[in-house]
Amino acid sequence: MAVNFFEELVKTYFQTRGFFTIENVPYQIPTTSKIDPKYAHGSSDIDILAVHLTKKSNKIYAVSCKGHPDGIKIDHAINAISTGGNVHDRDARKAFRELAFGEWGGAFKGAVHQRTGSANFVHVTACTKFSGDPLKWTLNEQFQKNLKGNALELLTLKTIWDHLSNADNKLLHQNPTVRHVMGMFNVA
Numbered sequence: 001m002a003v004n005f006f007e008e009l010v011k012t013y014f015q016t017r018g019f020f021t022i023e024n025v026p027y028q029i030p031t032t033s034k035i036d037p038k039y040a041h042g043s044s045d046i047d048i049l050a051v052h053l054t055k056k057s058n059k060i061y062a063v064s065c066k067g068h069p070d071g072i073k074i075d076h077a078i079n080a081i082s083t084g085g086n087v088h089d090r091d092a093r094k095a096f097r098e099l100a101f102g103e104w105g106g107a108f109k110g111a112v113h114q115r116t117g118s119a120n121f122v123h124v125t126a127c128t129k130f131s132g133d134p135l136k137w138t139l140n141e142q143f144q145k146n147l148k149g150n151a152l153e154l155l156t157l158k159t160i161w162d163h164l165s166n167a168d169n170k171l172l173h174q175n176p177t178v179r180h181v182m183g184m185f186n187v188a
Contacts, residue, residue, distance in 0.1 A: 004065070004067070005067075006065055006067030006126075006128070006157070007023070007047055007048065007065045007067070009157070009160050009161070009164065010047070010048055010063060010065050010126045010155070010160060011023065011048050012164060013155075013160045013163055013164060014048065014050035014061065014063075016163065016164065017052075017163070018052055018054075019050035019051060019052045019059075019061070020050070020051050020052075020053065021048055021049065021050050021051075022048070022049040022051075022115060023047065023048055023049075024045045024046075024047065025045055025046040025049050025111050025112075025115055026043055026044070026045045026111070027043065027044055027045065027046065027107045027108055027110065027111035028042070028043035028044065028107060029101075029103045029104055029106075029107045030103075030107075033103045034103075035101055035103050039093055039094065039097065039100075039101060039104075040103075044097055044098070044104070044107075044108075046062050046063070046064070046108065046111055046112070047063050047064055047065040047126075048061075048062075048063040048065065048126075049061070049062055049063070049112065049115055049116070050062075050063065051116055058116075058118065059122075060112065060116050060118055060120065060121040060122070061121065061122050061124050061153075062108065062112050062121045062122070062123050062124065063124040063125075063126050063155070064096070064098070064123070064124070064125050064126070065126045066095075066125060066126065066127045066128075067126075067127070067128055068088045068127075068128065069128060070088065070128075071127050071128045071129035071130050071131065071156075072087075072125070072127045072129075072130040072131075072137075072154075073130070073131050073132060074130055074131065074132030074133060074134065074136050074137050075132050075136065077092060077096070077137075078136060078137065078140060080092035081093060081096050081099060081100045082142070098123070098146065098147065099123075099140075099142075099143045099146055099147070100146065101146060102145065102146045104146070105145075105146035105147045105148060106148060108123075108147065109121075109147065109148050109150065119148070120150065121150050122150065122151045122152070122153055123143075123147050123150055123151070123152045123153070124152075124153045124154070124155050125137070125152070125153070125154050125155070126154075126155040126156075126160070127154065127155070127156060127157070128156070128157045129156050129157060129158065130154055130156065134154050137152060137154055138151070138152045138153060138154060139152075140152070
């Protein structure tokens, strides 16, 4: 089985912050959906669902991992999602389907609810990096509408790496993939 190093780093980032994680949560839209058949077929998955179970807050993050080395160019990606263009040689509406279509956003929300009992969550786009104004992404009205009012955040590899390389995080050694990646950087 191939290892997605970026998803492993993101998962470990949430785990070292006290979250329980579920990976690859499947979802799909109803076959009766009225959207273009090009975008209606198949299933998708929430890369990581992170739930923090405390008495003060039941915080839920639903994470979509985009580990492309070039990151996300916010203006370009938003335009491509709106117009059916490409991001990293892939149809942006397929790559970001829960942000592009209300039907997919509703199915995404339903998958979160089915696993957690809550319809309230923060949609996190985890990416290697981004360029542009992050508020254009996190406050995008169409994205929020398609996610049925749930908030959006961006999470970068730098933020993840800074957290994971902090010596106070004892859980790092429980993930062999992260331990291996960190070992390679320590040698370099």
